Amino acid sequence: MAVPTHQAISIGKYLFKQKLLRRKRYPLNLMLEPLFRCNLACPGCGKIQYPHDILKKHISVEDALNAANECGAPMVTIPGGEPLIHPQIEQIVEGLLKQKRYVILCTNALLLERNLHKFKPNKRFTFSVHMDGYGEHHDKCVDREGTYEIAVRAIQAAIKAGHRVITNTTVFEGHDIKNLAQLFDHMMELGIEGLTISPGFSYEKAPDQEHFLNRQKTHRLFQTLLDYKRQHNKKWDFSNSPFYMDFLEGKRDYECTPWGMPTYNVFGWQKPCYLLTQEGYAKTFQEYMESTKFEQYGTGRNEKCANCMTHCGYEPTAVTDGMSSFGKMIEIGKATASAAR
Numbered sequence: 102m103a104v105p106t107h108q109a110i111s112i113g114k115y116l117f118k119q120k121l122l123r124r125k126r127y128p129l130n131l132m133l134e135p136l137f138r139c140n141l142a143c144p145g146c147g148k149i150q151y152p153h154d155i156l157k158k159h160i161s162v163e164d165a166l167n168a169a170n171e172c173g174a175p176m177v178t179i180p181g182g183e184p185l186i187h188p189q190i191e192q193i194v195e196g197l198l199k200q201k202r203y204v205i206l207c208t209n210a211l212l213l214e215r216n217l218h219k220f221k222p223n224k225r226f227t228f229s230v231h232m233d234g235y236g237e238h239h240d241k242c243v244d245r246e247g248t249y250e251i252a253v254r255a256i257q258a259a260i261k262a263g264h265r266v267i268t269n270t271t272v273f274e275g276h277d278i279k280n281l282a283q284l285f286d287h288m289m290e291l292g293i294e295g296l297t298i299s300p301g302f303s304y305e306k307a308p309d310q311e312h313f314l315n316r317q318k319t320h321r322l323f324q325t326l327l328d329y330k331r332q333h334n335k336k337w338d339f340s341n342s343p344f345y346m347d348f349l350e351g352k353r354d355y356e357c358t359p360w361g362m363p364t365y366n367v368f369g370w371q372k373p374c375y376l377l378t379q380e381g382y383a384k385t386f387q388e389y390m391e392s393t394k395f396e397q398y399g400t401g402r403n404e405k406c407a408n409c410m411t412h413c414g415y416e417p418t419a420v421t422d423g424m425s426s427f428g429k430m431i432e433i434g435k436a437t438a439s440a441a442r
Contacts, residue, residue: 128174134366139183166196168365171386176203185212191219213255222263235283267295295340299412315408320351345419357399361417
């Protein structure tokens with residue numbers, strides 16, 4: 102698992118504190134969405150289908166930092182849209198780091214190389230570059246030629262500048278395992294710290310509705326992918342927790358914990374999670390936690406959640422489970438050591 106020791110210890114302390122306080126629901130990673138606007142129009146994305154007046158909006162630096170303080174999560178992930186379009190994104194990152202948060206900025210990397218000078222390397226700060234396949238497959242997924250090579254150059258430049266870099270890959274039905282293997286091999290050769298992977302969520306407004314995976318197909322794809330990794334002794338260092346990877350293979354059964362990765366964006370606190378965009382918003386984090394009817398969401402309880410196995414709902418469950426007992430912590434340690442060999 103490609104998580105630095107200092108980060109794992111910090112998250113572990115946070116989880117232990119929540120356990121001592123006997124809190125059943127608490128945030129682990131704030132999804133801070135500063136804008137919906139993007140410089141790509143990926144057919145599997147449902148985040149850029151808003152009217153033009155909404156796409157022009159972005160949250161202020163003050164609101165972003167207040168949301169992080171209000172939430173209190175030790176980690177903040179900045180998705181989008183494309184965060185590097187935000188005119189004050191470096192101020193948001195700097196402010197979050199001053200709050201001692203771990204910050205992950207997600208980007209398609211088209212603007213990364215020209216904006217690197219705005220960010221200082223920091224052990225708590227990571228660029229997460231979205232890479233959906235090797236070469237032309239990635240270009241097809243984002244519907245623009247040449248994006249793979251641009252992203253590769255940006256990754257190399259970021260690593261050379263001293264930044265931590267990981268990648269984020271979303272998989273859909275029909276994704277070729279050998280193409281994924283080529284991608285992961287190439288990314289590890291470039292020197293990234295870890296690979297994050299998740300099945301795509303079936304956004305209602307996404308242009309491409311034909312290639313979203315159901316749960317059975319997700320199990321088969323990840324069983325095939327991870328069997329390939331084991332059989333070919335691939336040194337792919339996944340940033341996902343080992344228990345979440347087990348879940349994707351169908352080896353563990355988890356319920357979604359949407360409050361584990363709450364979302365704040367231009368509309369406020371999004372109910373119940375990052376993925377469902379039509380369920381309403383709360384003005385404050387406390388209102389979000391108290392007014393969201395979480396029991397109405399999740400597999401088996403809501404048809405919109407029927408096939409969801411994405412990291413923003415299930416990774417917090419897996420991480421919390423992994424820290425729930427000494428035995429499971431040992432199990433995770435063994436799984437991490439085995440994956441590293």
